[in-house]
Amino acid sequence: MEPSPSHSGSGTHELSGPLVVTIDGPAGAGKSTVAKKLAERLGIRYLDTGAMYRAVALAGHRQGVNWHDNEQVRRLLQSLELHVEQDRIFLNGEDVSDLIRSPEITRETARAADVPLVREFLIAQQRAIAARESLVTEGRDQGTLVFPDARVKFFLVASPEERARRRWRDFKEKGIDIAYEKVLEELLQRDEQDSRRPFGALKKAPDAIEIQTDGLSVDQVVDVLLKHVRSHVGTNSLGE
Incomplete structure:
Protein backbone atom coordinates (compact mmCIF):
# COMPACT_ATOMS: atom_id res chain seq x y z
CA MET A 1 0.00 0.00 0.00
CA ARG A 45 16.39 5.91 4.85
CA TYR A 46 17.99 5.90 1.41
CA LEU A 47 16.39 3.40 -0.97
CA ASP A 48 18.56 2.42 -3.95
CA THR A 49 15.91 1.26 -6.43
CA GLY A 50 18.49 0.91 -9.20
CA ALA A 51 20.30 -1.71 -7.15
CA MET A 52 17.02 -3.63 -6.85
CA TYR A 53 16.67 -3.76 -10.64
CA ARG A 54 20.32 -4.69 -11.03
CA ALA A 55 19.95 -7.54 -8.53
CA VAL A 56 17.01 -8.96 -10.48
CA ALA A 57 19.03 -8.60 -13.69
CA LEU A 58 21.96 -10.44 -12.10
CA ALA A 59 19.69 -13.28 -11.02
CA GLY A 60 18.20 -13.51 -14.49
CA HIS A 61 21.64 -13.42 -16.10
CA ARG A 62 22.84 -16.27 -13.89
CA GLN A 63 19.83 -18.39 -14.79
CA GLY A 64 19.86 -17.50 -18.48
CA VAL A 65 16.33 -16.10 -18.33
CA ASN A 66 14.70 -14.99 -21.55
CA TRP A 67 13.18 -11.63 -20.56
CA HIS A 68 10.57 -11.99 -23.31
CA ASP A 69 9.23 -15.21 -21.75
CA ASN A 70 6.77 -14.18 -19.03
CA GLU A 71 6.65 -17.64 -17.50
CA GLN A 72 10.43 -17.75 -17.07
CA VAL A 73 10.38 -14.26 -15.59
CA ARG A 74 7.54 -15.17 -13.23
CA ARG A 75 9.40 -18.24 -11.97
CA LEU A 76 12.54 -16.15 -11.47
CA LEU A 77 10.73 -13.50 -9.43
CA GLN A 78 9.04 -16.13 -7.27
CA SER A 79 12.47 -17.50 -6.35
CA LEU A 80 13.96 -14.14 -5.34
CA GLU A 81 14.38 -12.60 -1.94
CA LEU A 82 15.80 -9.08 -2.02
CA HIS A 83 17.00 -7.23 1.06
CA VAL A 84 18.32 -3.68 0.93
CA GLU A 85 20.42 -2.53 3.87
CA GLN A 86 22.00 0.93 3.68
CA ASP A 87 24.18 0.82 0.54
CA ARG A 88 24.29 -2.98 0.33
CA ILE A 89 21.85 -5.27 -1.44
CA PHE A 90 21.40 -8.97 -0.77
CA LEU A 91 20.05 -11.47 -3.28
CA ASN A 92 18.81 -14.62 -1.56
CA GLY A 93 21.17 -13.87 1.30
CA GLU A 94 24.22 -13.11 -0.89
CA ASP A 95 25.74 -9.64 -0.86
CA VAL A 96 25.80 -8.75 -4.57
CA SER A 97 26.42 -5.00 -4.14
CA ASP A 98 29.64 -5.05 -6.17
CA LEU A 99 28.66 -7.72 -8.70
CA ILE A 100 25.67 -5.72 -9.94
CA ARG A 101 27.82 -2.73 -11.00
CA SER A 102 29.66 -4.37 -13.89
CA PRO A 103 29.05 -3.11 -17.48
CA GLU A 104 27.64 -6.54 -18.36
CA ILE A 105 24.96 -6.39 -15.66
CA THR A 106 24.29 -2.73 -16.51
CA ARG A 107 23.36 -3.83 -20.03
CA GLU A 108 21.30 -6.75 -18.67
CA THR A 109 19.47 -4.37 -16.35
CA ALA A 110 18.34 -2.25 -19.28
CA ARG A 111 16.65 -5.34 -20.73
CA ALA A 112 15.15 -6.53 -17.44
CA ALA A 113 13.74 -3.10 -16.62
CA ASP A 114 11.60 -3.19 -19.77
CA VAL A 115 9.66 -6.20 -18.48
CA PRO A 116 6.32 -5.18 -16.87
CA LEU A 117 6.42 -8.16 -14.48
CA VAL A 118 9.79 -7.04 -13.13
CA ARG A 119 8.67 -3.46 -12.65
CA GLU A 120 5.42 -4.48 -10.97
CA PHE A 121 7.34 -6.80 -8.64
CA LEU A 122 9.82 -4.12 -7.57
CA ILE A 123 7.34 -1.24 -7.42
CA ALA A 124 5.24 -3.25 -4.95
CA GLN A 125 8.33 -3.79 -2.79
CA GLN A 126 9.32 -0.14 -2.95
CA ARG A 127 5.84 1.06 -1.96
CA ALA A 128 5.72 -1.41 0.90
CA ILE A 129 8.98 -0.02 2.29
CA ALA A 130 7.77 3.58 1.94
CA ALA A 131 4.54 2.77 3.76
CA ARG A 132 6.58 1.83 6.85
CA GLU A 133 9.26 4.53 6.96
CA SER A 134 10.37 7.86 5.52
CA LEU A 135 12.89 7.64 2.69
CA VAL A 136 14.74 9.26 -0.17
CA THR A 137 14.41 7.21 -3.34
CA GLU A 138 15.93 7.65 -6.77
Whole structure:
Protein backbone atom coordinates (compact mmCIF):
# COMPACT_ATOMS: atom_id res chain seq x y z
CA MET A 1 0.00 0.00 0.00
CA GLU A 2 1.27 3.47 -0.89
CA PRO A 3 1.80 6.09 1.76
CA SER A 4 -0.63 8.98 1.55
CA PRO A 5 1.39 12.16 1.90
CA SER A 6 0.03 15.52 0.87
CA HIS A 7 0.75 16.58 -2.69
CA SER A 8 4.11 18.18 -3.40
CA GLY A 9 3.96 21.81 -4.31
CA SER A 10 4.56 25.31 -3.04
CA GLY A 11 4.15 26.10 0.62
CA THR A 12 4.99 24.20 3.77
CA HIS A 13 3.35 20.95 4.88
CA GLU A 14 3.92 19.35 8.25
CA LEU A 15 4.45 15.60 8.12
CA SER A 16 1.38 13.42 8.60
CA GLY A 17 3.04 10.13 7.71
CA PRO A 18 6.22 8.77 6.11
CA LEU A 19 8.08 11.37 4.08
CA VAL A 20 8.95 10.31 0.55
CA VAL A 21 11.45 12.37 -1.44
CA THR A 22 11.98 11.24 -5.03
CA ILE A 23 15.03 12.00 -7.18
CA ASP A 24 14.71 11.14 -10.86
CA GLY A 25 16.92 11.90 -13.83
CA PRO A 26 19.02 10.33 -16.59
CA ALA A 27 21.83 7.85 -15.99
CA GLY A 28 24.97 9.42 -14.57
CA ALA A 29 23.25 12.55 -13.23
CA GLY A 30 24.52 11.75 -9.74
CA LYS A 31 21.19 10.59 -8.33
CA SER A 32 22.50 7.75 -6.16
CA THR A 33 25.28 9.71 -4.47
CA VAL A 34 23.07 12.74 -3.89
CA ALA A 35 20.13 10.67 -2.64
CA LYS A 36 22.35 8.82 -0.19
CA LYS A 37 23.76 12.03 1.27
CA LEU A 38 20.40 13.79 1.35
CA ALA A 39 18.87 10.88 3.27
CA GLU A 40 21.76 11.04 5.73
CA ARG A 41 21.26 14.77 6.24
CA LEU A 42 17.52 14.27 6.78
CA GLY A 43 18.04 11.32 9.11
CA ILE A 44 15.86 8.99 7.01
CA ARG A 45 16.39 5.91 4.85
CA TYR A 46 17.99 5.90 1.41
CA LEU A 47 16.39 3.40 -0.97
CA ASP A 48 18.56 2.42 -3.95
CA THR A 49 15.91 1.26 -6.43
CA GLY A 50 18.49 0.91 -9.20
CA ALA A 51 20.30 -1.71 -7.15
CA MET A 52 17.02 -3.63 -6.85
CA TYR A 53 16.67 -3.76 -10.64
CA ARG A 54 20.32 -4.69 -11.03
CA ALA A 55 19.95 -7.54 -8.53
CA VAL A 56 17.01 -8.96 -10.48
CA ALA A 57 19.03 -8.60 -13.69
CA LEU A 58 21.96 -10.44 -12.10
CA ALA A 59 19.69 -13.28 -11.02
CA GLY A 60 18.20 -13.51 -14.49
CA HIS A 61 21.64 -13.42 -16.10
CA ARG A 62 22.84 -16.27 -13.89
CA GLN A 63 19.83 -18.39 -14.79
CA GLY A 64 19.86 -17.50 -18.48
CA VAL A 65 16.33 -16.10 -18.33
CA ASN A 66 14.70 -14.99 -21.55
CA TRP A 67 13.18 -11.63 -20.56
CA HIS A 68 10.57 -11.99 -23.31
CA ASP A 69 9.23 -15.21 -21.75
CA ASN A 70 6.77 -14.18 -19.03
CA GLU A 71 6.65 -17.64 -17.50
CA GLN A 72 10.43 -17.75 -17.07
CA VAL A 73 10.38 -14.26 -15.59
CA ARG A 74 7.54 -15.17 -13.23
CA ARG A 75 9.40 -18.24 -11.97
CA LEU A 76 12.54 -16.15 -11.47
CA LEU A 77 10.73 -13.50 -9.43
CA GLN A 78 9.04 -16.13 -7.27
CA SER A 79 12.47 -17.50 -6.35
CA LEU A 80 13.96 -14.14 -5.34
CA GLU A 81 14.38 -12.60 -1.94
CA LEU A 82 15.80 -9.08 -2.02
CA HIS A 83 17.00 -7.23 1.06
CA VAL A 84 18.32 -3.68 0.93
CA GLU A 85 20.42 -2.53 3.87
CA GLN A 86 22.00 0.93 3.68
CA ASP A 87 24.18 0.82 0.54
CA ARG A 88 24.29 -2.98 0.33
CA ILE A 89 21.85 -5.27 -1.44
CA PHE A 90 21.40 -8.97 -0.77
CA LEU A 91 20.05 -11.47 -3.28
CA ASN A 92 18.81 -14.62 -1.56
CA GLY A 93 21.17 -13.87 1.30
CA GLU A 94 24.22 -13.11 -0.89
CA ASP A 95 25.74 -9.64 -0.86
CA VAL A 96 25.80 -8.75 -4.57
CA SER A 97 26.42 -5.00 -4.14
CA ASP A 98 29.64 -5.05 -6.17
CA LEU A 99 28.66 -7.72 -8.70
CA ILE A 100 25.67 -5.72 -9.94
CA ARG A 101 27.82 -2.73 -11.00
CA SER A 102 29.66 -4.37 -13.89
CA PRO A 103 29.05 -3.11 -17.48
CA GLU A 104 27.64 -6.54 -18.36
CA ILE A 105 24.96 -6.39 -15.66
CA THR A 106 24.29 -2.73 -16.51
CA ARG A 107 23.36 -3.83 -20.03
CA GLU A 108 21.30 -6.75 -18.67
CA THR A 109 19.47 -4.37 -16.35
CA ALA A 110 18.34 -2.25 -19.28
CA ARG A 111 16.65 -5.34 -20.73
CA ALA A 112 15.15 -6.53 -17.44
CA ALA A 113 13.74 -3.10 -16.62
CA ASP A 114 11.60 -3.19 -19.77
CA VAL A 115 9.66 -6.20 -18.48
CA PRO A 116 6.32 -5.18 -16.87
CA LEU A 117 6.42 -8.16 -14.48
CA VAL A 118 9.79 -7.04 -13.13
CA ARG A 119 8.67 -3.46 -12.65
CA GLU A 120 5.42 -4.48 -10.97
CA PHE A 121 7.34 -6.80 -8.64
CA LEU A 122 9.82 -4.12 -7.57
CA ILE A 123 7.34 -1.24 -7.42
CA ALA A 124 5.24 -3.25 -4.95
CA GLN A 125 8.33 -3.79 -2.79
CA GLN A 126 9.32 -0.14 -2.95
CA ARG A 127 5.84 1.06 -1.96
CA ALA A 128 5.72 -1.41 0.90
CA ILE A 129 8.98 -0.02 2.29
CA ALA A 130 7.77 3.58 1.94
CA ALA A 131 4.54 2.77 3.76
CA ARG A 132 6.58 1.83 6.85
CA GLU A 133 9.26 4.53 6.96
CA SER A 134 10.37 7.86 5.52
CA LEU A 135 12.89 7.64 2.69
CA VAL A 136 14.74 9.26 -0.17
CA THR A 137 14.41 7.21 -3.34
CA GLU A 138 15.93 7.65 -6.77
CA GLY A 139 15.48 6.29 -10.27
CA ARG A 140 13.82 7.40 -13.47
CA ASP A 141 10.11 6.99 -12.63
CA GLN A 142 9.97 7.39 -8.86
CA GLY A 143 8.09 10.69 -8.96
CA THR A 144 5.86 9.80 -11.90
CA LEU A 145 4.93 6.13 -11.55
CA VAL A 146 6.12 4.70 -8.24
CA PHE A 147 5.35 7.59 -5.86
CA PRO A 148 3.17 10.09 -7.76
CA ASP A 149 2.02 11.61 -4.43
CA ALA A 150 5.50 12.05 -2.95
CA ARG A 151 5.80 15.24 -0.93
CA VAL A 152 8.96 16.46 -2.64
CA LYS A 153 10.19 15.51 -6.11
CA PHE A 154 13.46 16.38 -7.82
CA PHE A 155 14.73 15.86 -11.36
CA LEU A 156 18.53 16.02 -11.70
CA VAL A 157 20.08 16.83 -15.07
CA ALA A 158 23.62 17.23 -16.42
CA SER A 159 25.23 17.25 -19.86
CA PRO A 160 25.91 13.85 -21.45
CA GLU A 161 29.66 14.54 -21.37
CA GLU A 162 29.63 15.34 -17.66
CA ARG A 163 27.53 12.28 -16.87
CA ALA A 164 29.83 10.04 -18.93
CA ARG A 165 32.89 11.41 -17.10
CA ARG A 166 31.28 10.64 -13.75
CA ARG A 167 30.40 7.11 -14.78
CA TRP A 168 33.85 6.52 -16.30
CA ARG A 169 35.51 7.62 -13.04
CA ASP A 170 33.25 5.26 -11.11
CA PHE A 171 34.35 2.36 -13.33
CA LYS A 172 38.02 3.29 -12.92
CA GLU A 173 37.67 3.39 -9.12
CA LYS A 174 36.20 -0.12 -9.23
CA GLY A 175 39.08 -1.35 -11.40
CA ILE A 176 36.93 -1.71 -14.53
CA ASP A 177 38.92 -0.83 -17.67
CA ILE A 178 36.62 0.85 -20.18
CA ALA A 179 37.20 3.75 -22.57
CA TYR A 180 35.47 7.08 -21.88
CA GLU A 181 34.17 7.12 -25.47
CA LYS A 182 32.52 3.75 -24.92
CA VAL A 183 30.90 4.97 -21.71
CA LEU A 184 29.55 8.06 -23.49
CA GLU A 185 28.24 5.97 -26.38
CA GLU A 186 26.42 3.57 -24.06
CA LEU A 187 25.05 6.44 -21.97
CA LEU A 188 23.56 8.14 -25.03
CA GLN A 189 22.00 4.83 -26.04
CA ARG A 190 20.63 4.46 -22.51
CA ASP A 191 19.12 7.96 -22.68
CA GLU A 192 17.31 7.03 -25.88
CA GLN A 193 16.09 3.73 -24.44
CA ASP A 194 14.99 5.25 -21.15
CA SER A 195 12.95 7.99 -22.81
CA ARG A 196 11.14 5.49 -25.05
CA ARG A 197 10.38 2.71 -22.59
CA PRO A 198 6.73 1.58 -22.79
CA PHE A 199 6.58 1.21 -19.00
CA GLY A 200 8.37 3.47 -16.54
CA ALA A 201 9.93 5.79 -19.10
CA LEU A 202 12.25 8.56 -17.98
CA LYS A 203 10.07 11.64 -17.63
CA LYS A 204 10.07 14.68 -15.38
CA ALA A 205 7.00 14.86 -13.14
CA PRO A 206 5.04 18.09 -13.64
CA ASP A 207 5.60 19.04 -9.98
CA ALA A 208 9.28 18.00 -9.85
CA ILE A 209 11.97 20.59 -9.15
CA GLU A 210 14.67 20.45 -11.85
CA ILE A 211 18.26 20.78 -10.64
CA GLN A 212 21.13 21.32 -13.09
CA THR A 213 24.21 19.64 -11.57
CA ASP A 214 26.94 20.60 -14.06
CA GLY A 215 29.75 22.33 -12.20
CA LEU A 216 28.30 21.58 -8.77
CA SER A 217 29.88 19.32 -6.18
CA VAL A 218 27.80 16.59 -4.56
CA ASP A 219 27.59 18.59 -1.32
CA GLN A 220 26.45 21.70 -3.19
CA VAL A 221 23.65 19.74 -4.87
CA VAL A 222 22.62 18.22 -1.54
CA ASP A 223 22.50 21.68 0.05
CA VAL A 224 20.15 22.90 -2.69
CA LEU A 225 17.87 19.87 -2.31
CA LEU A 226 17.84 20.15 1.46
CA LYS A 227 16.63 23.75 1.29
CA HIS A 228 13.77 22.72 -0.97
CA VAL A 229 12.77 19.86 1.32
CA ARG A 230 12.75 22.16 4.34
CA SER A 231 10.63 24.73 2.51
CA HIS A 232 8.10 22.04 1.52
CA VAL A 233 7.69 20.09 4.74
CA GLY A 234 8.97 22.41 7.46
CA THR A 235 11.83 21.73 9.84
CA ASN A 236 10.07 20.42 12.93
CA SER A 237 9.84 16.84 11.70
CA LEU A 238 13.16 16.57 9.88
CA GLY A 239 16.08 14.59 11.20
CA GLU A 240 18.31 17.64 11.69
